[in-house]
Amino acid sequence: xxxxxxxxxxxxxxxxxxxxxxSGVSLKLFSGEVHCLLGxxxxxxxxxxxxxxxVHRPSRGELLVDGEPVSFASPRDALDRxxxxxxxDLAMIPLMSVMRNFFLGREPIRxxxxxxxxxxxxxxxxxxxxxxxxxxxxxxxxxxxxxxxGGERQCIAIARAVHFGARVLILxxxxxxxxxxxxxxxxxxxxxVRSRGLGVIFITHNVRHALAVGDRFTVLDRGRxxxxxxxxxxxxxxxxxxxxxxxxxxTA
Amino acid sequence: MLQxxxxxELGAIGGLFVVTIFFAATADASMFTAAGVMNVLSxxxxxxxxxxxxxxxxxxxxxxxxxxxxxAFAGLVFAATLVxxxxxxxxxxxxxxxxxxxAGMLNAQIVLKTGLPSFxxxxxxxxxLRGLTLVGLKWATEGSTQLRGVREAVGDSxxxxxxxxxxxxxxxxxxxxxEVLWFVAVAALGAFVLARTRxxxxxxxxxxxxxxxxxxxxxxxxVKAILFVATACCAALVAILTVLDAGSTDARRGFQKEFExxxxxxxxxxxxxxxxxxxxxxxFGSIIFGMVVIGLTYTDIDQDWYQVFLGGMLMMAxxxxxxxxxxxxxxxx
Numbered sequence: 219x220x221x222x223x224x225x226x227x228x229x230x231x232x233x234x235x236x237x238x239x240x241s242g243v244s245l246k247l248f249s250g251e252v253h254c255l256l257g258x259x260x261x262x263x264x265x266x267x268x269x270x271x272x273v274h275r276p277s278r279g280e281l282l283v284d285g286e287p288v289s290f291a292s293p294r295d296a297l298d299r300x301x302x303x304x305x306x307d308l309a310m311i312p313l314m315s316v317m318r319n320f321f322l323g324r325e326p327i328r329x330x331x332x333x334x335x336x337x338x339x340x341x342x343x344x345x346x347x348x349x350x351x352x353x354x355x356x357x358x359x360x361x362x363x364x365x366x367x368g369g370e371r372q373c374i375a376i377a378r379a380v381h382f383g384a385r386v387l388i389l390x391x392x393x394x395x396x397x398x399x400x401x402x403x404x405x406x407x408x409x410x411v412r413s414r415g416l417g418v419i420f421i422t423h424n425v426r427h428a429l430a431v432g433d434r435f436t437v438l439d440r441g442r443x444x445x446x447x448x449x450x451x452x453x454x455x456x457x458x459x460x461x462x463x464x465x466x467x468x469t470a
Numbered sequence: 471m472l473q474x475x476x477x478x479e480l481g482a483i484g485g486l487f488v489v490t491i492f493f494a495a496t497a498d499a500s501m502f503t504a505a506g507v508m509n510v511l512s513x514x515x516x517x518x519x520x521x522x523x524x525x526x527x528x529x530x531x532x533x534x535x536x537x538x539x540x541x542a543f544a545g546l547v548f549a550a551t552l553v554x555x556x557x558x559x560x561x562x563x564x565x566x567x568x569x570x571x572x573a574g575m576l577n578a579q580i581v582l583k584t585g586l587p588s589f590x591x592x593x594x595x596x597x598x599l600r601g602l603t604l605v606g607l608k609w610a611t612e613g614s615t616q617l618r619g620v621r622e623a624v625g626d627s628x629x630x631x632x633x634x635x636x637x638x639x640x641x642x643x644x645x646x647x648x649e650v651l652w653f654v655a656v657a658a659l660g661a662f663v664l665a666r667t668r669x670x671x672x673x674x675x676x677x678x679x680x681x682x683x684x685x686x687x688x689x690x691x692x693v694k695a696i697l698f699v700a701t702a703c704c705a706a707l708v709a710i711l712t713v714l715d716a717g718s719t720d721a722r723r724g725f726q727k728e729f730e731x732x733x734x735x736x737x738x739x740x741x742x743x744x745x746x747x748x749x750x751x752x753x754f755g756s757i758i759f760g761m762v763v764i765g766l767t768y769t770d771i772d773q774d775w776y777q778v779f780l781g782g783m784l785m786m787a788x789x790x791x792x793x794x795x796x797x798x799x800x801x802x803x
Contacts, residue, residue: 311678323687364799
């Protein structure tokens with residue numbers, strides 16, 4: 219693990235008009251690490267990830283990728299630097315097949331004289347392979363995404379981002395609407411991604427989900443960093459207390 | 471069930487099978503001779519060319535209710551260029567397509583810029599174009615609603631063979647009407663584009679979830695605009711074929727074809743909500759349509775039953791499609 223973070227935010231703030239939604243947050247994400255971002259509603263999680271993914275620009279503070287200061291004009295810029303975000307709507311189309319969704323907007327092309335074809339053989343093979351690497355056996359890459367479970371869909375979205383060259387993966391509450399088995403599946407995907415040396419920012423409400431995969435934990439509260447701890451340094455109860463907006467017990 | 475979701479045209483093929491058995495049992499044997507089959511395919515082809523455009527547009531999540539009127543107005547543009555201005559056939563064809571491209575573009579821009587449902591925008595175009603056709607016909611003919619003399623105006627042109635008459639007449643008795651060849655070609659192109667190209671993937675995505683498609687980098691507005699234009703061009707092609715065939719054009723040309731084209735597309739498995747459908751299905755849907763319209767004349771059944779047939783088939787197709795969609799999206803009912 220190198221000492222230069224893949225992605226770093228230094229004292230990032232953002233206000234919308236006179237409303238301050240982020241008043242100075244710092245965060246470091248290292249390669250091969252899952253960094254959990256926790257906090258109650260309105261704590262500033264969404265604003266922070268929108269800044270990291272290039273949707274918003276910070277009003278103050280700076281972003282660094284591989285130690286270099288960067289400024290993202292759009293989500294495209296962030297993507298070009300290898301920062302991919304899987305939002306809750308997943309950008310997936312239920313009526314379309316897994317393979318068509320996987321390559322949506324980035325279709326592989328096979329040339330046949332003057333005509334370009336959607337290379338479905340290649341798409342089929344890659345989709346199957348990438349899903350298998352995530353530990354999901356797709357019965358049929360032609361089946362509609364709508365027939366898959368919520369967890370499987372999350373994993374497709376994750377596999378897609380990884381396949382297209384993400385080094386940093388930002389996951390926006392990927393487990394929030396899922397049952398126990400489905401959550402397991404997504405957490406397994408996150409571990410798989412980490413083992414390949416990517417950095418993952420995992421946004422969640424759920425302390426148990428965070429502790430199951432997290433290496434580092436940042437708790438936000440009302441637009442500020444409340445605490446930033448490593449795995450060895452924090453327990454379930456403590457994290458739960460922080461989440462509910464409380465302070466650390468006197469021992470800290 | 472999985473197979474069904476992957477093959478939306480299966481319903482139409484099954485329907486064609488049932489309709490064929492029905493007519494095999496009730497209709498005069500002459501319906502199934504070469505000449506009889508061509509009789510069925512002619513109206514199927516005219517409708518089918520429109521259904522390919524309408525079907526692709528439906529898959530992309532939009533309707534064009536103006537295609538019937540577009541046929542009428544394009545027919546007027548085409549006939550008036552030939553008869554009133556005495557222009558040669560290639561120029562008339564060019565002008566007709568140029569008109570269709572601009573009309574399709576106008577529909578598209580209004581729908582896409584305002585975000586209004588295409589259903590209502592193109593319903594307005596339906597009336598505007600139909601009315602303009604009437605006004606234009608009266609202007610071109612000094613008061614009549616029919617413009618004659620197209621064949622005389624065309625005379626001999628090398629392009630005529632491409633758009634009228636029968637092909638391969640030397641090979642077997644009745645030959646194949648050129649419109650049938652156009653129908654097959656347009657359907658094959660549409661089916662190929664939808665199933666096998668990047669544009670096809672974008673079309674499915676635009677209709678399935680425009681927002682998700684946009685977030686994945688699909689130029690949704692461009693895709694829809696191109697399909698509006700393509701649909702209008704299908705209407706122009708039908709106008710040229712039918713005006714040359716009849717030798718005249720009138721105000722009722724293409725009347726209610728917009729509904730028939732949508733019906734054919736729905737029978738072919740296209741969802742009214744977009745995102746799912748098949749051009750191969752629309753192809754067979756159009757043939758079913760032609761079979762019912764023409765087939766009844768070969769039976770003792772009163773021809774006026776045809777609308778009942780059609781409505782019944784549409785109803786069955788919609789119920790069937792709805793079932794397939796629920797299976798495909800995993801929606802429980």
